[in-house]
Amino acid sequence: MGELAVEKHAQYILSVEKRKDDFESLVMEHLRLNGAYWGLTTLDIMHKLGSVNPDEVVTWILSCQDKESGGFGGNVGHDPHVLYTLSAVQVLALLDRLDAVDVDKVSDYVAGLQKEDGSFAGDIWGEIDTRFSYVAICCLSLLHRLNKINVEKAVDYIVSCKNLDGGFGSIPGGESHAGQIFCCVGALAITGSLHHIDRDLLGWWLCERQCKDGGLNGRPEKLTDVCYSWWVLSSLIMIDRVHWIDKNKLSKFILNCQDLEKGGISDRPDNAVDVFHTYFGVAGLSLMEYPGLKPIDPAYALPVDVVNRIFFQK
Amino acid sequence: MHGRPRKATKQEDPAAAAAKSARLRELQSQLLHFHHNRIYTKEAVSVSSKLLEINPEIYTGWNYRKLAFQHNLKEVSDTDTDTDTETIKSAIEDELRMVEVALRRNPKSYGAWYHRKWILGQKLVLANFDHEFRLLDMLLKADARNFHGWNYRRFIARLKDVSEEEELKFTMDMINTNFSNYSAWHNRSMLLSKLLRKKAKGFHEEESILSDEFELVRQALFTDPSDQSGWFYHLWLLDQTSTPHKPHLVSSWPSDKLNIEISAQFKEKCERFPIIFCFNQQVDGVNLATVTINSKLVSSEHITWKPLSANNSRKSKIWVGFLENFNKYCDNSEGLSVEISVHCCESIVHSEFVMKLSHMDHQGKNGDGFEELFLWDCPKSQEINPYLVSYDPWRLRVERVEEDAKWHLDTLSAEIALFKEMSECDEDSKFVKLTLTRLLGAHNSIKSGGSAYFEEILKLYDDLIKLDAPHYRYYRDERSLVLLDQMTSSKDSLVEYCSRCENSSFSCINPQLCINFSGLNLTRIGFVERLLWVQILDLSHNNLTSLLGLEALQLLVCLNLSHNQIMSFTALEPIKSLQSLKVLDLSFNEIGSHPVDTTRYLCSSPLSHSCNVTETMEELARENIKIGDFWEAILLFESLQLAQLDMQGNPVTNERFRVLVEKVIPCLKWLDGKPVR
Numbered sequence: 006m007g008e009l010a011v012e013k014h015a016q017y018i019l020s021v022e023k024r025k026d027d028f029e030s031l032v033m034e035h036l037r038l039n040g041a042y043w044g045l046t047t048l049d050i051m052h053k054l055g056s057v058n059p060d061e062v063v064t065w066i067l068s069c070q071d072k073e074s075g076g077f078g079g080n081v082g083h084d085p086h087v088l089y090t091l092s093a094v095q096v097l098a099l100l101d102r103l104d105a106v107d108v109d110k111v112s113d114y115v116a117g118l119q120k121e122d123g124s125f126a127g128d129i130w131g132e133i134d135t136r137f138s139y140v141a142i143c144c145l146s147l148l149h150r151l152n153k154i155n156v157e158k159a160v161d162y163i164v165s166c167k168n169l170d171g172g173f174g175s176i177p178g179g180e181s182h183a184g185q186i187f188c189c190v191g192a193l194a195i196t197g198s199l200h201h202i203d204r205d206l207l208g209w210w211l212c213e214r215q216c217k218d219g220g221l222n223g224r225p226e227k228l229t230d231v232c233y234s235w236w237v238l239s240s241l242i243m244i245d246r247v248h249w250i251d252k253n254k255l256s257k258f259i260l261n262c263q264d265l266e267k268g269g270i271s272d273r274p275d276n277a278v279d280v281f282h283t284y285f286g287v288a289g290l291s292l293m294e295y296p297g298l299k300p301i302d303p304a305y306a307l308p309v310d311v312v313n314r315i316f317f318q319k
Numbered sequence: 320m321h322g323r324p325r326k327a328t329k330q331e332d333p334a335a336a337a338a339k340s341a342r343l344r345e346l347q348s349q350l351l352h353f354h355h356n357r358i359y360t361k362e363a364v365s366v367s368s369k370l371l372e373i374n375p376e377i378y379t380g381w382n383y384r385k386l387a388f389q390h391n392l393k394e395v396s397d398t399d400t401d402t403d404t405e406t407i408k409s410a411i412e413d414e415l416r417m418v419e420v421a422l423r424r425n426p427k428s429y430g431a432w433y434h435r436k437w438i439l440g441q442k443l444v445l446a447n448f449d450h451e452f453r454l455l456d457m458l459l460k461a462d463a464r465n466f467h468g469w470n471y472r473r474f475i476a477r478l479k480d481v482s483e484e485e486e487l488k489f490t491m492d493m494i495n496t497n498f499s500n501y502s503a504w505h506n507r508s509m510l511l512s513k514l515l516r517k518k519a520k521g522f523h524e525e526e527s528i529l530s531d532e533f534e535l536v537r538q539a540l541f542t543d544p545s546d547q548s549g550w551f552y553h554l555w556l557l558d559q560t561s562t563p564h565k566p567h568l569v570s571s572w573p574s575d576k577l578n579i580e581i582s583a584q585f586k587e588k589c590e591r592f593p594i595i596f597c598f599n600q601q602v603d604g605v606n607l608a609t610v611t612i613n614s615k616l617v618s619s620e621h622i623t624w625k626p627l628s629a630n631n632s633r634k635s636k637i638w639v640g641f642l643e644n645f646n647k648y649c650d651n652s653e654g655l656s657v658e659i660s661v662h663c664c665e666s667i668v669h670s671e672f673v674m675k676l677s678h679m680d681h682q683g684k685n686g687d688g689f690e691e692l693f694l695w696d697c698p699k700s701q702e703i704n705p706y707l708v709s710y711d712p713w714r715l716r717v718e719r720v721e722e723d724a725k726w727h728l729d730t731l732s733a734e735i736a737l738f739k740e741m742s743e744c745d746e747d748s749k750f751v752k753l754t755l756t757r758l759l760g761a762h763n764s765i766k767s768g769g770s771a772y773f774e775e776i777l778k779l780y781d782d783l784i785k786l787d788a789p790h791y792r793y794y795r796d797e798r799s800l801v802l803l804d805q806m807t808s809s810k811d812s813l814v815e816y817c818s819r820c821e822n823s824s825f826s827c828i829n830p831q832l833c834i835n836f837s838g839l840n841l842t843r844i845g846f847v848e849r850l851l852w853v854q855i856l857d858l859s860h861n862n863l864t865s866l867l868g869l870e871a872l873q874l875l876v877c878l879n880l881s882h883n884q885i886m887s888f889t890a891l892e893p894i895k896s897l898q899s900l901k902v903l904d905l906s907f908n909e910i911g912s913h914p915v916d917t918t919r920y921l922c923s924s925p926l927s928h929s930c931n932v933t934e935t936m937e938e939l940a941r942e943n944i945k946i947g948d949f950w951e952a953i954l955l956f957e958s959l960q961l962a963q964l965d966m967q968g969n970p971v972t973n974e975r976f977r978v979l980v981e982k983v984i985p986c987l988k989w990l991d992g993k994p995v996r
Contacts, residue, residue: 194920197929251789
C-alpha cells in the first residue's frame, strides 16, 4: 500500500492559507472559516499544528464574528451562520483558546436558532436542516452550554427525520444521505440518544456504501468520493459497526486520491485536490488507526486529546 | 470542489483568468458594500444578480436579496396601493428567475433552493404551481436523484395540498420510467406507510397492498437485479411482513410456574431479587400502575421497575423489577409465592413462581464468598437442570402464531420459493442470497418449532462470505446470531452446552449451572431472553467485540470473556448493570491497543451528557491521577462490586493501572490470580 505523504499535505494546506486571489479561492472565500477548520484539524492530526501561529489565527477568527448577534460568518464581513460558528468554536477548541470568546454570547446566538418543533435554522432566514441540528448541538456541547436548548425536542425532531431504511434525511421525509446521517448520528451521540437508532439496519445501509473500488459513496447507486470516508466511517464508528467494511480497501482508495506531486487529496483519483477532501481523507485514515496520525473523535470531529481535554479537565 | 480533473484539459489564458478573478473580486466587494450600507437600488440588486449567477454559493448574496425584496416591497406598500399586486408579483418573479439562473449553474445549490422556498413560503401571491411542477420535472429528468428537487417537490405538494395518493402516483411514474431510482422508491415507502398508518380510503387492506408492492418490486428485481434500489425496498416490505405491529412478551424471569431453590447464603446476601421481562420491541409503561402482584407477602410497592437501557432511554425491550428486602420473605417453610401480571401493550402477561430455601446447602461458608479463587473448569453436566426441564423458548410464542400469521407465512413461503429459484439461476448474486437468508430467518421467527431453516441459513452465510469478501464481518455477525438461535432453540440443543460448577463458594440459586459457549467463533451475542436464569457464563475463546445483550442477565455472578477481541472498557457498558457480578475474566483481549474507540458513545459518559464526572473521578483527580487517561475504566469498575478480576494480556495492564483498579474496586479480593493486599 502506498503511504500518506504527510509533509506534502502539510505544505499544501499552508499554501492554500496564503493563496487568496485566484478564481478557485475567490469562489470559496465565503467559507474560509470552514477551510481554516479543515486545514488546521488536518495539520493537528498529522502532528503539524506547530507550523501555525495561533495568535494570528485567533485574531482572524474573531474578526469574522458579527458583534451584534454573536455568530460567525464564513469570512470577514459575511453574514453570521451557524455553520461558520461551529468552525470558529472548533478551531478555538483545537488551539485551546476558547477563552477568546464570550461563551454565553456565542451560545445565545446558536440556542436562539432552535424552533418550536426542536429543529434548528441555519440563520435568521430560517432554512431548516438536520445539518444545523448537529452543528448547534456540537457547538453548544463544546462550550458546555447544551442546557440552553431544549435537548429533548431537538432529539425528537432528529428522530422524525429517520427513514424506513434506517438512515436520516435533511428534513422529515428527506432521502437518506451519508452526510445527513453523520449529522443526525453525531447529534444523537452527543446527546446520549443513540438508542433511537436501529444500528443493525443503519449499519448495513452504511456498509453497503463500500463499492468495488474500495471507496465509499453517499447513497445507493452513486459515485464513490473521499469525503464519504468521513461521513460514512464516523457514523459507522459511533454505532460500532465499522468492522462491517473493509478498512484496508478503503485506506488504499484514499491513498490513491493523493496528489503526490503537489500535495492534497481529491474526491476521486486524478481529480483536483482541495482542503475539504484533504481533511476528510486524513480524518478517515485517522479513524482507521493509520499509523502516525492522532486519533480523531467521530462525533465532535476534533482530535480525541482535544475532546478529552474539554470534558475531563476542570 | 467535486469532479474537476487534476490536470486541466486545456490551459486557460492567464490574462483571461486574471480578468475573471478581478471581476469576481469586484462583484463580491460591491455586494458586501451595498449589504452593509443597506443600499437596495436597482443597480445594487443587479450587482447581486451578476454575482449569484457566477457563484450561487455566496450565501450573503441571497441574504442581501431577501433584505432588498423586503425593503422594496415595504416602500411600495407605503405608497400606492393600486399597483400593489402587480409590483409584488413582478418582484417575486424577479427572485424566482434569479433562482432559476442559479440552479442552471448549480442544481444543488442550497442557497438557491432555499431562496425559492422562502419567497413562495411567504404566500404573498398564489404560486404558479404548473410552473413549479414543470421546473421540477425538468430538473428531476436531468437528475432523478437530486434530493434538493425531491425535497422541494414535497414542499410544493404540501403548499398546494396535493394528496398523498396523487404523490404516490408520481412515484409510480418515476419508477416506471426507470426502476433504478432509489429516491422514488424512498418517497413511495414514506407515502405508503403514512397511508397505511392512517388507514386512508383504499389502504385498509394492508395485506393486499403489500402483496401488490411485492409484485411491483419483483418486476424491478427481475428487470435490473444489479440495481440496489429494489433490494432495499424489498427489505422494507419484508420487515412490514414479518414484524408484528403490537409488542408482546417474549420471556420472563422467573418463568411461569417455576420453583426456585435458593441457598441460605443467597437469602442472606442478596438484598434485591431481580424479576425480568423481555419484550420483542422497545416498550415503555412498565410501572406500579401496570403491574399487579398477587402474593401473601409481597405487594406492588415492594418492587421498583426500570428499563434496562443505556443512557436516557425510557423505553427498552428488557425491564427489570427489583424485589427489595426479599430475604425477609423466605423465612417460612412455605416459601415465597408470587403471581405477577403485567398490563402493558394491550396484553396481560402472567408469571407465577415459588421461591424456597434449599435443603442441600453448601459447607456453611461465612464470609462474602470468594475466599478461594474461582476457577473456570466446569465439567459437563448430566444432571437434570430444573430450568432446562421447563425450558421452552417457544411457549410464549405459540399463543401468538395462531392469530393472523397465515398471510405472513404464506407470503414468506412464496417469496422463499421464488428466491430459491433465482438463486439457482444466478449463483453469484449476493443480494439474492442475502435476501434469502432474511426470508428464511423471518419465517423462523414466526413459525414455532418444526424444522427451522438453520443449516440452510448458515450455509448461505458461508457462501456470502466467499462471494462478498469486503463485507465478511457483517456476515459473520449475522451468522453468530443464527448459531445462537440454533443452540438455544430447544432443551435438547442447549443441554450440550451445560456444565456444572463444583468449586464455587458463593451464594446462589441452585444448582450452579454453567453455560459454556466458549470456542464457537461468536462475534456477537443474541437471544439472551432465553438465558435469563444463567448465573455462570463462559464466553471465552470467541471473537466478541460487542457484549450487547448481556445486560439482561441480571443473575450473572461469574462471566468469562477471556481470549476475545474486546477493544475498550466502554464496550463493557452492558455489564455495568449486573449488580450480582463477582467474577470477571477479561484476560487476553485488546483493551489498550486501539486509539479509536468504537463504543465511546454507546456508554454513559460526560461526552454524551449521560453522566457527570463522578465523585470517584474527582477523588482520583485530587490524587493527581490523570482521569482523562482512565475515565473509561473508572466509570466501569466503580459501578461493579467485583471480588475477582483478570486483566492480564491486555496492553492497558501495567503497574499504574493495577494500582488504579485496586483503588476503584475496594471489595476486590483477587487480581490476575493473586490476592489483593
